[in-house]
Amino acid sequence: MGKWTMRAVVLLVMLAAGWWGLQKLPPQYNPFALLTLDEPPTVVTRYKLHQLANHPQECMALLAQARERGMISWRAQADSTGECPLTRVVRVTRFGNVSLSSSFLASCPLAVRSAMFIHRVAPKVMQTQGSALVRIDHVGSYACRNIYHRAQGRRSEHATADALDISGFRFADGQRITVEKGWRGAGSSSRALRMLFKESCAFYGNALGPEYNAAHAGHFHLGVNWFGLCH
Numbered sequence: 001m002g003k004w005t006m007r008a009v010v011l012l013v014m015l016a017a018g019w020w021g022l023q024k025l026p027p028q029y030n031p032f033a034l035l036t037l038d039e040p041p042t043v044v045t046r047y048k049l050h051q052l053a054n055h056p057q058e059c060m061a062l063l064a065q066a067r068e069r070g071m072i073s074w075r076a077q078a079d080s081t082g083e084c085p086l087t088r089v090v091r092v093t094r095f096g097n098v099s100l101s102s103s104f105l106a107s108c109p110l111a112v113r114s115a116m117f118i119h120r121v122a123p124k125v126m127q128t129q130g131s132a133l134v135r136i137d138h139v140g141s142y143a144c145r146n147i148y149h150r151a152q153g154r155r156s157e158h159a160t161a162d163a164l165d166i167s168g169f170r171f172a173d174g175q176r177i178t179v180e181k182g183w184r185g186a187g188s189s190s191r192a193l194r195m196l197f198k199e200s201c202a203f204y205g206n207a208l209g210p211e212y213n214a215a216h217a218g219h220f221h222l223g224v225n226w227f228g229l230c231h
């Protein structure tokens, strides 16, 4: 066998082994596998979540699958026009056993990311709080405005229903924690909030909380832009 034939054979064997290896990889480590709803989040998962915005049909298929599995309840919402037009948004009404202070409008990527986050974090909350998470309090997702309500500047993620502002959590035993009152200090509320915030970072493009700035003292801003900004 000539030197070049030998090299070609070695290369082919390596490629085949690489391909075989990829097939064996769990989805959270395989960038070519479709995103799955309950894969433990890795940097590969983050990449696939980021891609949802560029693949609306795949996103909607995943969202339909999440509804079938009882992870999220939502209904389709008609496209709207105006200064901040909305296309392909849904109205989210609950996440499985977790209700909402009110339903909210969400882009498909925001809805999928949120469903995966709540699905993942709920059992952990049960472990640390000793009581099930039953409700999420929020202060909105869609608002036709610029960042920080400034007159000039770029549009907020809220102008496209690409971010949810969560202000508190309620539990089956009646306990209620708010970001505003619970974040500071060393109590169990603070620990629970910090755990919830940290977990959210794996599922959203950006998660901004009380440590970020005064504008976020009372809520977690969980949005789809950027790639793992977590403050």
Ligand SMILES: [Zn+2]
Pocket (backbone or CB within 6 Å): 158, 163, 164, 165, 220, 221, 222
């Ligand atoms: Zn926000």
